[in-house]
Amino acid sequence: MQKKVRKAIIPAAGLGTRVLPASKAVPKEMLNIVDKPAIQYIVEEAVAAGIEDILIITNRGKGAIEDHFDHAFELETQLRGNASKAKIYEDVLACSGLANIYFIRQKETRGLAHAILAGKSFAGDEPVAVLYGDDVIINNEKPAIGQLCDCYEKYGKAVVGVNAVPRDRIHLYCTLDVSPIEGETRAMNCSRVIEKPTEDQILSLYSILGRVVLPPDAFARIEKGIAAMPDEKEFYLTDTFTDYGAEGKLIAYDFEGRRYDMGNKLGILQANCEVALSHPEIGADFKAYLKELVKTF
Secondary structure, eight states, X not given: OOOOOOEEEEEOOOOXXXXXTTTTTSXXXXXXXXXXXXXXXXXXXXXXTTOOEEEEEEOTTOHHHHHHTSOOHHHHHHHTTOGGGHHHHHHHHHHTTSSEEEEEEXXXXXXXXXXXXXXXXXXXXXXXXXXXXXXXXXXXXXXXXXXHHXXXXXXXXXXXEEEEOOGGGGGGSEXXXXXXXXXXXXXXXXEEEEESOOGGGOOOSEEEEEEEEEOTTHHHHHHHHHHTXXXXXXXXXXXXXXXXXXXXXXXXXXXXXXXXXXXXXXXXXXXXXXXXXXXXXXXXXXXXXXXXXHTTO
């Protein structure tokens, strides 16, 4: 019986260069999708999957993330007891009670694997879910990370969340060598991962997109990999997955959910537009607005 995944790490230390100048003074993870910052959607996904403890890896200038998940006593006092603001008060209060949320800073900007390694002590001897801070994935029926956690608990192997991406964009991500597992429709064995492949290196159109589950020994592997790299070079997390794949210990899971790249200007606009359409407060009015807007094109 595999240990249940109870802990999650959210790497949120990136500089947000793709969305400058918006991220100059505001962490990109705090950019909104309608009325909530992107990182709140990610935390809510982890909580919906039954995760109890969440570590957010930050960097200098990202104190707003900590403030968001803390109490705002002055604001709460202003809202409390005001019947017309009851729903707003509930929403504000909920931010501070979603889960046990911890923070640590990545002292150097040395990539995703280095950021995740900062959570080694937090993870201890337990498996840990990792939800990338740039990726908001919405599935109101079954959270994406919950799908991966179920897969980990079934097979006891490292799990990477994947979707197929267009061939002309696969070079921006990674490519995986996958093979079917009998009786499975979404879980696949994965034997190899190539980061940012050239055209002749493409193994499949499946790419890792923002969600993984790491077994307890992953941190020792990452630490060893980073130690072996020259200081000026980045150790990629995909190198750890390639090692797992070569040992037959890696599953690629084709998760269900709508993914938005919040480190990308178009992704931010897509997220706001699509979430707004289903928002209970503004959805109908926004849909009517869009219908009129498209007539002008």
